[in-house]
Amino acid sequence: MSDSQFRIESDSMGDRQIPSSAYYGIQTLRARSNFAISGIKPLPTYVDACIIIKKATAIVNGKLECIPQDVSQAIVQAADEVLEGKFRDQFVVDVYQAGAGTSHHMNVNEVLANRALEILGSEKGNYKRVSPNDHVNYGQSTNDVIPTAIRIGGILALSKTLYPALDNAINAMEAKATEFKDIVKSGRTHLQDAVPVRLGDTFAAWGQILKDHRNRINAAAADLQVLGLGGSAAGTGLNTHPQYRVSAIKIISELVNSPFKEATHLMAAMQSMAPFVNVSGALRNLAQDLVKISHDLRLMDSGPKTGFKEIQLPPVQPGSSIMPGKYNPVMAEMTSMVCFQVMGYDTAISYAGQAGQLELNVMMPLIAYDFIHSIEILGNTLQSLTSRCIQGITALPERCLDYAEASLALVTALNPHIGYLNAAAIAKESMETGKSLRQIVLEKQLMSEQELSEVLNLKQMSTIVREPRTATTNS
Numbered sequence: 520m521s522d523s524q525f526r527i528e529s530d531s532m533g534d535r536q537i538p539s540s541a542y543y544g545i546q547t548l549r550a551r552s553n554f555a556i557s558g559i560k561p562l563p564t565y566v567d568a569c570i571i572i573k574k575a576t577a578i579v580n581g582k583l584e585c586i587p588q589d590v591s592q593a594i595v596q597a598a599d600e601v602l603e604g605k606f607r608d609q610f611v612v613d614v615y616q617a618g619a620g621t622s623h624h625m626n627v628n629e630v631l632a633n634r635a636l637e638i639l640g641s642e643k644g645n646y647k648r649v650s651p652n653d654h655v656n657y658g659q660s661t662n663d664v665i666p667t668a669i670r671i672g673g674i675l676a677l678s679k680t681l682y683p684a685l686d687n688a689i690n691a692m693e694a695k696a697t698e699f700k701d702i703v704k705s706g707r708t709h710l711q712d713a714v715p716v717r718l719g720d721t722f723a724a725w726g727q728i729l730k731d732h733r734n735r736i737n738a739a740a741a742d743l744q745v746l747g748l749g750g751s752a753a754g755t756g757l758n759t760h761p762q763y764r765v766s767a768i769k770i771i772s773e774l775v776n777s778p779f780k781e782a783t784h785l786m787a788a789m790q791s792m793a794p795f796v797n798v799s800g801a802l803r804n805l806a807q808d809l810v811k812i813s814h815d816l817r818l819m820d821s822g823p824k825t826g827f828k829e830i831q832l833p834p835v836q837p838g839s840s841i842m843p844g845k846y847n848p849v850m851a852e853m854t855s856m857v858c859f860q861v862m863g864y865d866t867a868i869s870y871a872g873q874a875g876q877l878e879l880n881v882m883m884p885l886i887a888y889d890f891i892h893s894i895e896i897l898g899n900t901l902q903s904l905t906s907r908c909i910q911g912i913t914a915l916p917e918r919c920l921d922y923a924e925a926s927l928a929l930v931t932a933l934n935p936h937i938g939y940l941n942a943a944a945i946a947k948e949s950m951e952t953g954k955s956l957r958q959i960v961l962e963k964q965l966m967s968e969q970e971l972s973e974v975l976n977l978k979q980m981s982t983i984v985r986e987p988r989t990a991t992t993n994s
């Protein structure tokens with residue numbers, strides 16, 4: 520390549536050739552060659568969060584005359600361009616990188632500085648005019664910017680991806696609860712026949728489970744609103760203007776449209792990863808119940824000829840490369856796998872979360888990726904599961920009723936009338952002789968026909984007991 524394809528940049532370690540077209544600079548270049556680890560680049564939401572911080576700090580540092588006005592404006596314009604989706608291929612440092620995230624942070628500083636230089640009519644790399652460290656990073660350190668960016672990234676991912684997906688999933692479950700409210704099916708506990716339930720209530724319960732998780736996640740996420748920006752390198756705020764912190768956080772709140780506030784103690788906000796561990800725990804909790812739900816969907820859909828087949832999941836693609844006409848519960852299978860990944864991320868986040876030392880936790884790049892990715896893949900999964908599976912589920916009411924009627928656990932309803940031991944003997948005889956519960960009870964003259972019909976009423980048995988009904992019964 521000819522020299523014009525490169526510019527020379529220098530740092531404390533010497534000179535390096537940088538491709539002329541690149542907006543990143545020498546620190547990014549070094550990090551890129553040091554960390555050829557996973558090939559995974561920073562998540563766009565994480566880049567957004569970092570750029571939002573840089574935009575807010577450039578505005579405030581300009582107003583406070585810590586950096587020149589024109590430089591401030593050019594950085595803000597550069598930040599806006601990145602937020603619009605430009606220069607995204609310039610964020611190139613591997614997820615597994617320098618502790619604390621200094622490499623990604625410098626990548627952000629360099630891209631903004633070089634684009635700001637262009638906006639001001641200067642050459643990329645002319646860092647005397649706009650410096651990644653002295654201007655874009657004025658009053659900041661990786662150590663306060665990155666924990667702030669993870670918080671903002673978490674809030675962005677929750678509000679754009681996970682919350683809407685959870686709300687859709689909850690609505691879909693509630694719609695199915697209404698649609699299937701009269702369908703009686705056999706309950707199963709220990710995977711053995713149990714007393715009857717309603718298919719609608721199965722979906723209503725899942726809706727409630729998801730609602731409870733949304734509340735848990737939302738409660739845990741309150742901690743993400745507390746920012747330690749302004750602490751700079753060690754939480755003391757060295758090199759920051761006294762009015763910078765409050766103003767920057769105010770602007771961030773406006774940009775994200777979410778009410779952030781200052782940390783009570785900047786060192787605490789820098790050292791402790793507890794907010795991420797806490798939200799990640801809530802995500803893990805959701806993932807665990809989602810695994811349960813997706814496994815239930817697979818069981819209830821199993822068949823078509825040799826399984827439960829109480830419900831039909833909508834076929835979305837041919838299931839087999841060799842078995843023709845087979846449709847597999849692929850959306851539920853995918854859901855389980857994503858949930859296992861979320862649980863894995865939570866384990867990694869908890870290891871990283873306890874690995875802080877003295878003023879800093881340097882494991883933040885891992886936390887940033889795993890935390891934001893967890894939220895996003897859970898959100899995307901729920902969105903796809905809802906639209907491609909839950910909303911299209913149909914029921915097979917006769918199949919459900921057949922199982923419910925065949926269940927020996929129906930005998931449970933006889934307990935209050937003939938006692939547990941008599942009921943157990945009837946169930947045993949029914950199992951051994953193939954006679955129906957009804958036939959045996961009548962043969963033994965334990966109850967009248969009319970009494971039996973009232974007690975062995977599957978609709979009644981599967982209706983959830985609620986306060987008014989209890990009150991009527993008691994009165």
Ligand SMILES: N[C@@H](CC(=O)O)C(=O)O
Pocket residue numbers: 618619621659660661662752879
């Ligand atoms: N993480 C760096 C500081 C920085 O990049 O701002 C350190 O403490 O060495």
